[in-house]
Amino acid sequence: MTIQSALKNETRxxxxxxxxxxxxxxxxxxxxxxxxxxxxETISLRQPPEATRLDVKRSGIHRLFQPARFGxxxxxxxxxxxxxxxxxxxxxxxxxxxxxxxxxxxxxxxxPEQAQEDVWLDDPSALLSGILIPNLGKARRVEGGYIxxxxxxxxxxxxxxxxxxxxxxxxxxxxxxxxxxxxxxxKDYTILDTWHAVGLRGSASHDVTLEEVFVPxxxxxxxxxxxxxxxxxxxxxxxxxxxxxxxxxVYIGGTALGIAEGAVNIYLDQARTRISRVSxxxxxxxxxxxxxxxxxxSCLRAxxxxxxxxxxxxxxxxxxxxxxxxxERARCRAEATFAGQLATRAVNVVWDAAGGGAIYERNPLxxxxxDMSAANRHITQNWDVSAISHGRTALGLPLDNPTL
Numbered sequence: 001m002t003i004q005s006a007l008k009n010e011t012r013x014x015x016x017x018x019x020x021x022x023x024x025x026x027x028x029x030x031x032x033x034x035x036x037x038x039x040x041e042t043i044s045l046r047q048p049p050e051a052t053r054l055d056v057k058r059s060g061i062h063r064l065f066q067p068a069r070f071g072x073x074x075x076x077x078x079x080x081x082x083x084x085x086x087x088x089x090x091x092x093x094x095x096x097x098x099x100x101x102x103x104x105x106x107x108x109x110x111x112p113e114q115a116q117e118d119v120w121l122d123d124p125s126a127l128l129s130g131i132l133i134p135n136l137g138k139a140r141r142v143e144g145g146y147i148x149x150x151x152x153x154x155x156x157x158x159x160x161x162x163x164x165x166x167x168x169x170x171x172x173x174x175x176x177x178x179x180x181x182x183x184x185x186x187k188d189y190t191i192l193d194t195w196h197a198v199g200l201r202g203s204a205s206h207d208v209t210l211e212e213v214f215v216p217x218x219x220x221x222x223x224x225x226x227x228x229x230x231x232x233x234x235x236x237x238x239x240x241x242x243x244x245x246x247x248x249x250v251y252i253g254g255t256a257l258g259i260a261e262g263a264v265n266i267y268l269d270q271a272r273t274r275i276s277r278v279s280x281x282x283x284x285x286x287x288x289x290x291x292x293x294x295x296x297x298s299c300l301r302a303x304x305x306x307x308x309x310x311x312x313x314x315x316x317x318x319x320x321x322x323x324x325x326x327x328e329r330a331r332c333r334a335e336a337t338f339a340g341q342l343a344t345r346a347v348n349v350v351w352d353a354a355g356g357g358a359i360y361e362r363n364p365l366x367x368x369x370x371d372m373s374a375a376n377r378h379i380t381q382n383w384d385v386s387a388i389s390h391g392r393t394a395l396g397l398p399l400d401n402p403t404l
Contacts (some may be wrong), residue, residue, distance in 0.1 A: 088258020137168025199374025
């Protein structure tokens with residue numbers, strides 16, 4: 001299906017491009033030291049500070065998958081991993097908020113172009129957040145749109161977002177239950193101060209509530225449209241054709257990899273000069289430490305191979321002008337999830353090797369440990385769910401996960 005712009009014959013204001021993929025990757029690397037410096041403040045506020053919000057908007061790193069017609073980079077999939085790794089290494093909470101901006105920007109490409117213009121025409125650097133749990137919301141059709149109500153948890157980065165995407169069930173055209181996605185401006189939803197967590201403490205993953213909010217028709221789209229396996233616009237970049245929920249696992253997995261790389265680097269720095277309180281010997285001389293270091297580094301290398309391999313696989317499929325099969329989509333999600341599991345293992349290994357000194361809040365390793373523990377509980381990082389889909393399709397059985 002091709003949706004044409006309501007303004008296709010009118011002159012659209014010239015929008016300055018955010019930058020190329022390589023430029024945005026470089027900006028993420030340059031932003032990382034500031035995020036690291038603000039990590040304690042981010043945790044204290046339970047959200048990234050205003051300086052981080054402004055830095056993200058100015059840098060344009062969240063615009064990786066925004067269409068070029070709105071100034072976005074139309075970047076390749078692997079660029080998201082390249083951006084998220086240094087950010088995750090610097091501050092897991094800030095990175096978690098930013099990856100939501102990237103992911104939900106990619107979702108916006110499946111909306112009618114009028115909705116895209118609502119968000120990006122006046123502010124091409126607008127920040128988006130959202131949550132995709134339809135059974136927590138209800139919507140009913142009215143003239144010109146829908147009335148939406150519900151309460152959704154885990155809306156990461158919502159405190160800094162300009163718009164948010166919510167899902168809810170409504171009645172379809174033939175009376176059937178239909179899941180639908182709704183685009184809502186910040187003024188129309190209420191953020192509840194619920195994010196008091198042990199990990200990713202500064203990610204602002206609050207609950208959000210809507211009560212009888214009108215959402216115009218053009219700011220909604222069906223779940224089937226979001227799961228479509230074809231571009232909605234002629235000449236669309238290939239990253240717009242991929243199954244969105246499948247690729248979310250890649251972007252989250254890349255963030256988890258960055259957190260793990262940060263944890264391992266901190267541990268290595270500490271272990272090189274650490275002296276055992278009991279023996280008085282250099283910890284770096286212990287063969288048990290050598291084993292732990294090798295295991296953690298091997299986990300990171302394997303995770304990189306998997307996460308970038310998933311990106312390349314999807315790129316090759318779409319560049320060959322075909323759409324991924326159920327088995328290929330399940331494999332992509334599973335490889336991204338397993339990369340996240342390996343990243344978690346790397347963090348757990350160095351956490352166990354770090355000894356009692358790691359449990360103090362003043363030791364940054366404790367933050368990486370709790371951040372990774374929280375990240376590993378995201379649905380895209382649930383190995384059982386991803387593995388079942390991968391195993392079923394590899395055995396020739398139907399895909400059991402409709403979101404893929």
